[in-house]
Amino acid sequence: MALLDILHFPDPRLRRKALPVEVVDDALKKTVEDMFETMYDAPGIGLAATQVNILQQVAVIDVSEDKNEPRCLINPNIIEREGEEEMREGCLSVPEIFAHVKRAQKVTVEALDLEGKPMTLEAEGLLAVCIQHEIDHLQGKLFIDYLSPLKRDRLKKKLLKAQKTAQTEPSGARAPSL
Ligand code: GNR
């Protein structure tokens, strides 16, 4: 098991499209284990392979209170959407930013499980939101893409400034402002 590094916006690698998994083998299972460990450690309710610089269509999810309902989706594909719902979202790749996003209230997803067997999952509420958020990652899309260009630009500036501060002040000390 190993913790993986999570990429942060505006890293261009978050924009790459993941490729379908062709065989569910031991190497992939190891990747999935590491992704679960990274997600629980963060902590987050979901993690897409794109976020840890792996270009395969794999996402791990656990929206349960007790963190005991791990789900792994391989080559996920939404085949049905129903209704509309707005939820406040966050993302491990866009730290400390939260914004409301409108998504389908209910989705039906086809995917492979860890045995490589096809499965169908019907989801609503937080699970449905999380599935849509993770599938977006696999297509190079981030939740902030749903915001107005003005809001997104403000967030980008705020994040770049925070990242710069973190780089020049690793100790956490703040230089006096001039
Ligand atoms: O941990 C996460 N919480 C969350 C909250 C609302 C909507 C989506 C999410 S997913 C996020 C983890 C993450 O970045 N997954 O890609």
Ligand code: NI
């Ligand atoms: Ni995310």
